[in-house]
Structure formats: C-alpha cells, structure tokens
Amino acid sequence: MITLHWLYLLAGAMFAGFAILSAGDRSNAKRWGNAAFWGLMALSLLGGDLIGDLGNGFLVLGLAALAGFGFVGRGQPATTSEAEREAWSARLGNKLFLPALIIPATALLGTLLYNYSPLGSSGLFEAKRETYVLLGLGVLLAILTIFVWLKPPPLTPLQEGRRLIDSIGWAAVLPQMLAALGVLFAAAGVGDIIGGLTRSVIPEGSLFLTAAVFGIGMALFTMVMGNAFAAFPVMAAAIGVPLLIQDYGGNPAVVGAVGMLAGFCGTLMTPMAANFNLVPAALLELKDQYGVVKAQVATALPLLALNILIIYVAAFR
Amino acid sequence: MNYWPLLGILLVVAGFALRLNPMLVVTVAALATGLLAGLDPLAVIATFGKAFNDNRIIAIVWIVLPVIGMLERFGLQQRAATLIRSMRKATTGKLLLLYLGYRQLTAAIGLHSTAGQAQTVRPLVAPMALAAAEKEHGELDEETAETVKELAAATDNVGLFFGEDIFFAIGSIVLIQATLATYGIDLAPLQLAVWAIPTAILAFLIHGARLLLLDRRLRRSGK
Numbered sequence: 001m002i003t004l005h006w007l008y009l010l011a012g013a014m015f016a017g018f019a020i021l022s023a024g025d026r027s028n029a030k031r032w033g034n035a036a037f038w039g040l041m042a043l044s045l046l047g048g049d050l051i052g053d054l055g056n057g058f059l060v061l062g063l064a065a066l067a068g069f070g071f072v073g074r075g076q077p078a079t080t081s082e083a084e085r086e087a088w089s090a091r092l093g094n095k096l097f098l099p100a101l102i103i104p105a106t107a108l109l110g111t112l113l114y115n116y117s118p119l120g121s122s123g124l125f126e127a128k129r130e131t132y133v134l135l136g137l138g139v140l141l142a143i144l145t146i147f148v149w150l151k152p153p154p155l156t157p158l159q160e161g162r163r164l165i166d167s168i169g170w171a172a173v174l175p176q177m178l179a180a181l182g183v184l185f186a187a188a189g190v191g192d193i194i195g196g197l198t199r200s201v202i203p204e205g206s207l208f209l210t211a212a213v214f215g216i217g218m219a220l221f222t223m224v225m226g227n228a229f230a231a232f233p234v235m236a237a238a239i240g241v242p243l244l245i246q247d248y249g250g251n252p253a254v255v256g257a258v259g260m261l262a263g264f265c266g267t268l269m270t271p272m273a274a275n276f277n278l279v280p281a282a283l284l285e286l287k288d289q290y291g292v293v294k295a296q297v298a299t300a301l302p303l304l305a306l307n308i309l310i311i312y313v314a315a316f317r
Numbered sequence: 318m319n320y321w322p323l324l325g326i327l328l329v330v331a332g333f334a335l336r337l338n339p340m341l342v343v344t345v346a347a348l349a350t351g352l353l354a355g356l357d358p359l360a361v362i363a364t365f366g367k368a369f370n371d372n373r374i375i376a377i378v379w380i381v382l383p384v385i386g387m388l389e390r391f392g393l394q395q396r397a398a399t400l401i402r403s404m405r406k407a408t409t410g411k412l413l414l415l416y417l418g419y420r421q422l423t424a425a426i427g428l429h430s431t432a433g434q435a436q437t438v439r440p441l442v443a444p445m446a447l448a449a450a451e452k453e454h455g456e457l458d459e460e461t462a463e464t465v466k467e468l469a470a471a472t473d474n475v476g477l478f479f480g481e482d483i484f485f486a487i488g489s490i491v492l493i494q495a496t497l498a499t500y501g502i503d504l505a506p507l508q509l510a511v512w513a514i515p516t517a518i519l520a521f522l523i524h525g526a527r528l529l530l531l532d533r534r535l536r537r538s539g540k
Contacts, residue, residue, distance in 0.1 A: 008373055044376075046371065046506060047378060056366030057365050058366070060366055061362065067338065068338045068340045087392070089400075093396075097396065104436065105515065111427070117405035148393060157383035170339075172376075178370055180366075181346060183368035184325075184350050186353030190322050224330075239498045245502065256497055257513055258510045276474045280459075280470035283470075295468050296471045302523050310516065
C-alpha cells in the first residue's frame, strides 16, 4: 500500500537536495544557514519517526533559531531571464499549459477514478489520503514530461524548486509550527479558559445575542488558534450545545455547520493561519506580508454577520 | 481558574503586531504556554516536537515547487499573461470570479487539494489577473499590482473555505459530527453538509461583488 510515508520520503529527498545545493551556492552569503535549515526539514521528513519526541523538539528549536536570528538567506540559482522566458513562451505556445495541468488533472481524475471504480477497494493507496498520493504521482509525471519534451539540465527541478522555496523562506515551515503551537495551547487548557470567559459575557435570555456571541466567539478564537478546528469543540461546549441547542432548542445541524463556517470567517482574518494568509504573500512576493489578510477582511466581516443571521433564523424556525 | 496560559496568546498577538519574526514568536509562545501550564521544560519541548512531527502532512504541498519552477523557467507566467491579453473580454474581476466558482465547485466535490496558492495561484491565476488588469488600466503602479495579487490569493482562500464543507467527507464535517455525538446528538454528515450551501452562495455573492468592483476601480483609475 502506498501511504503518506512515501510522500514524506519524496518531500524529504527534495529538501535534502535543496540543502546540498544551498551549501554550494556561493551567491548566497548565508548559504550554510540555508543548508542547515532545509537540512533539518529533510531530517524531519525522512527520519522524524526515528528521533523521538525530544529529538523532534530540538529539531524545531533549531529551525526557529536559524530562521529567527537571520541565518537563512536567499540563494540565486541560475534560471532564465525575463526575455528568454518571453521567447520560450512565444515558441512553445499554449502547449506550455499541458504539463502545468498534469498535477491537478492527475489529482482530480485520479481521485474520482479511484473512488468510483473497483480500484478503490483494492487498498492500493492509504485510505482518505489518495489525493495526496496522486498529487505526488502527478508531480513525478509532470517532471518526467518536461524532461522528455524540453530536455533541461538534470538538476533543473531541484534548482528551480530551490529558487522558489528560498523566495518563501521560513514561511514554508511556519504553518507546521503554528499547528504545533495549537497543540500546546490545547494541552495547557487554553480552550477551557476561553470557553468560560465567552460564556460569562452572554446576557441572560437573549437568543439573538447568544447566537451572535457564538458566531463572533468562533471567529475570534479561530483567529487566535489559526484554525477553526481547535475553536469548534470549545465554543460548542461553552455555548453551542448547552445554550443554543439544549436551552433554546436550536437545530443542531445548523448550529454545528454554520458555527464552523463562522470560524472560517475568522481564518480569513488572522496571520496565525499562515499557510493560507502568509505563505501566499511570500509566494506572490508581496511588499506587505499581511496584505492577503487585509484583502480578506471586507469579505469575512459581512459573511460572519450573515452566518450569525443564518443561525438565528434557520436554527430556530 | 489558572488564567496564566493565556499569556501565550498575548505573546503571539504582541509578536505579530510588532512584526517580530513569527518563527521566534511562535516558539517562545509555545514554550511559555507549556511552562505556565506546569509542564517541565523537557516535556514542553517534547510535546512541541511531537506535534510538529504529527503535522508533517502540511509540508507535502511543497513537492509541487520543482514543477512550478521548471515551468516558470520556460515562460509559463508569460504564457498565462499572453493568453489573457488575447481574450478581448477578459477582465481581472471576471477572471477571478470564474476562478472563485471553479474553486468552490471542485472543493464541494472533495477535490480541494487539486488547486491552491502554490499549485495554481502563483503560476497561473496571479499572472493572468495582472495581465487582465494591465489591459484594462494600462501599466500598473506598484500599489495596484499589489491589490490585484492580494485579491487573487484571497479568492483562492474564499473559494476553498466556502466550498469544502459542502463535501460531506471532509475533516471539518467529521469534527462537527464527532463533537456533537459526544453530547448524544447524532447527525449524518450529509445533514451538516447541506447547511454549508447557503453560506457558500453568500460567499460567492459578497466576494464576487468585490471582484467586480475591482474592475470598475481599475477602469476608472486607468488610461
């Protein structure tokens, strides 16, 4: 069976390649820092299960120290110039989109085919992880296609990949760090404290305000934790179940589903959701690292208000 | 009740507000939170390390970078821009609106990880949106180009968040179901998923309206 573990190995090998090529990149004054940083990521992906919890802990501290104290720079792997790219684009035409579509097409068609054919019961891929496995397969197919078609130098995938990962920098690791922070918040009982505090601000006997505090609480706590998954059990325990569902008799499907979506409005408004909000700022080389968050507020706030309204209207018909 | 663990949240908020390096902010907040909750220092580090290791799936998405980088080398972004310039009716707003709908629909049938910021926004959607904006507006000043790129990234997020919950086998639906089940409330995933539809439509309308407003702004401020 092809499991997630295979993908960790693939990604780990890639980061190991980035580390080795970083070490040899004399255009980057901080090349050893980059080599160490991507080397630790490779170690985590290749051997994270072998070095124990404490070993992983020190690995994370190492990543944070390298990034936090400015040891990671930006390499300049040789690539094509803007003019060369225009020339290639003119020469290759729209065929250039085909390899770009291999990854989404493999993931999309593969997932559908796998789930709606006898293949799905063959246990070829780890359950529920088939899209990830197919994503990896798509990547390999795309690389192969580009090599056969355009014959770039052999190290091109690693060098071009390194160019992009260096432009993202530590922001590539931050989402995983934040997920780990969420686990510590939970272990320290932050959820119970927040739940208790939220409950204490609810005025007695007002259904609308209770629904509003539930929705706003979901959004705010999601902003703190960086994802709605951590917020939902807390807000459900504090307000959703005891007040909205049990006391006021609200429809649990509406309270649950729309409450979660109110949390998603919070995800749009927080730098803590780094993979959605900070990583694209790095990927698109924005000047303002909070630019994406700011652009989302005007969608998130009205949507949050409407979600509260949906709970108020639809759950209590 | 012991309110000290909340100090960790305060550290995070202050750190982000002061724009300190987020990697350091998060690490310090994690260590402080664990210590304030009464764990011994090594246990805090081990908990942090285990959680990091358990979340390695987040790092998998980066395997697309070599492909995206290689295609950029051969002019993919330039090609995407050329294609948009050749479509006379394409505007930034309409293009992003189309992508919003595509993202919501594919996410709604469980194909949420087939597109994304690294997979589609950087190589295709953002350069196309910029090219369409230039057509409408003439050469873009830096601020306008930033706005267009920010909205391209935002559109991917909005489409993903308010599409994926319509798919009943997604993590968040499972979590809602499992949480409510602990209170003896038994719901089928499908009962929950249908209630994601009204919000999905509203998200399309609100964000879509903003995208079309962007078109108007680009036209007015342009040539």
